[in-house]
Amino acid sequence: MQFANRIKQLKPYLFVGISRTIAAKRAQGIDVISFGIGDPDIPTPPHILEALKAGAGKPANHRYPESEGLPEFRKAVTDWYQHRFGVSLDPATQAINLIGAKEGIGHVALCFLDPGDLALVPDPAYPVYGVGTMFAGGDVYPLPLNEENGFLPDLDSIPEDVARKAKVLWINYPNNPTGATATPAFFKKVVAFAKAYEVAILHDACYTEVTYDGYKGVSFLQTPGALDVGMEFHSLSKTYNMTGWRMGAAVGNADMVNALMRVKSNLDSGAPQAIQEMAIEALATPEAWIKQNNAVYQRRRDKVIKALRGIGLAPNEPKAGLYIWVRVPRGYTSASFAQLLLDQRDIVVTPGSGYGEHGEGFVRLSLTIADERLEIGLKRLEGWTIPPPPRTQR
Ligand SMILES: Cc1ncc(COP(=O)(O)O)c(C=O)c1O
Numbered sequence: 001m002q003f004a005n006r007i008k009q010l011k012p013y014l015f016v017g018i019s020r021t022i023a024a025k026r027a028q029g030i031d032v033i034s035f036g037i038g039d040p041d042i043p044t045p046p047h048i049l050e051a052l053k054a055g056a057g058k059p060a061n062h063r064y065p066e067s068e069g070l071p072e073f074r075k076a077v078t079d080w081y082q083h084r085f086g087v088s089l090d091p092a093t094q095a096i097n098l099i100g101a102k103e104g105i106g107h108v109a110l111c112f113l114d115p116g117d118l119a120l121v122p123d124p125a126y127p128v129y130g131v132g133t134m135f136a137g138g139d140v141y142p143l144p145l146n147e148e149n150g151f152l153p154d155l156d157s158i159p160e161d162v163a164r165k166a167k168v169l170w171i172n173y174p175n176n177p178t179g180a181t182a183t184p185a186f187f188k189k190v191v192a193f194a195k196a197y198e199v200a201i202l203h204d205a206c207y208t209e210v211t212y213d214g215y216k217g218v219s220f221l222q223t224p225g226a227l228d229v230g231m232e233f234h235s236l237s238k239t240y241n242m243t244g245w246r247m248g249a250a251v252g253n254a255d256m257v258n259a260l261m262r263v264k265s266n267l268d269s270g271a272p273q274a275i276q277e278m279a280i281e282a283l284a285t286p287e288a289w290i291k292q293n294n295a296v297y298q299r300r301r302d303k304v305i306k307a308l309r310g311i312g313l314a315p316n317e318p319k320a321g322l323y324i325w326v327r328v329p330r331g332y333t334s335a336s337f338a339q340l341l342l343d344q345r346d347i348v349v350t351p352g353s354g355y356g357e358h359g360e361g362f363v364r365l366s367l368t369i370a371d372e373r374l375e376i377g378l379k380r381l382e383g384w385t386i387p388p389p390p391r392t393q394r
Pocket of ligand 1: 126206235236237
């Protein structure tokens with residue numbers, strides 16, 4: 001049997017390795033506390049689950065869905081965009097359903113990239129942008145996200161020939177893993193870049209609703225001209241604690257949305273309709289519920305930051321997203337510091353290097369950990385002195 005090169009090139013998905021490490025420790029009887037994956041621990045709220053129960057009983061929902069999603073779902077998404085961001089979209093042509101944002105993010109490269117084409121991809125980044133590029137036969141040109149630049153890519157530093165060759169630019173704000181947020185001025189620059197070089201903009205906006213300290217997430221589509229050049233990926237996973245239900249949407253430029261719909265209609269038959277009905281209910285969730293859900297993460301954020309400062313680290317304090325991104329102590333690498341935490345404190349964090357070369361020197365801690373587990377984890381850091389790094393490192 002001979003497998004395709006793309007399978008040989010494919011590294012195991014970041015969290016597969018981390019899950020194995022946790023399982024191995026737990027098999028030894030060690031109670032590992034994981035600040036690894038960003039998967040909300042809080043259950044899906046009852047009003048959304050009720051919609052699933054009602055939807056499950058409808059025979060129409062037992063049949064194939066449409067790939068693009070129920071018209072009612074698409075309308076719920078565009079109504080939400082209007083209400084939330086003041087962006088007017090046509091539900092028939094500018095919104096489609098995704099089986100979780102990850103599915104659309106993975107497939108969209110097939111709409112824009114032929115073998116040898118170039119995708120501009122931030123580094124560090126959610127790994128699926130690069131993997132989707134590779135699946136389409138494209139090449140990644142990494143755009144470093146540096147702390148000095150507020151973890152925004154420096155579009156001016158992209159060489160002219162690279163910008164001319166590029167077909168797509170990925171951006172993601174609020175950002176995973178750095179926790180950075182984008183400014184309207186940055187989005188304006190992105191639109192100008194897209195127009196100057198005929199580059200399609202793919203904005204992953206999964207965390208716009210998970211925000212702290214009164215910050216309000218922004219949509220790229222609010223930027224003048226954005227609808228000429230871009231589309232945005234949304235997820236219900238994080239905002240409504242729905243990772244298990246796999247529900248997302250792609251919205252924006254009608255030609256781009258249509259291209260993704262054509263790819264999807266050849267690969268999947270849409271998300272289960274009863275789950276789309278959950279999503280319709282979710283999108284109508286009162287603001288107050290979202291605020292109290294975010295307040296849980298904000299409390300955890302503050303505790304994690306305090307504990308990290310207590311051991312001499314200087315974490316970034318994110319205004320949005322589910323992650324704390326923190327530089328490792330001098331002399332350690334992302335991997336060696338993550339290993340130290342596992343060996344000495346039985347704590348799992350994600351090495352920043354797993355998100356790209358420029359993630360080296362950082363680790364990421366997720367806030368999606370039940371409060372009592374979080375307290376145990378943070379207690380393990382209290383009074384801990386980070387040992388000097390072994391001489392062989394760096
Ligand atoms: C930046 C980013 N985009 C997309 C996703 C996936 O979202 P979904 O659960 O809708 O597939 C994640 C999940 O962690 C993410 O961090």
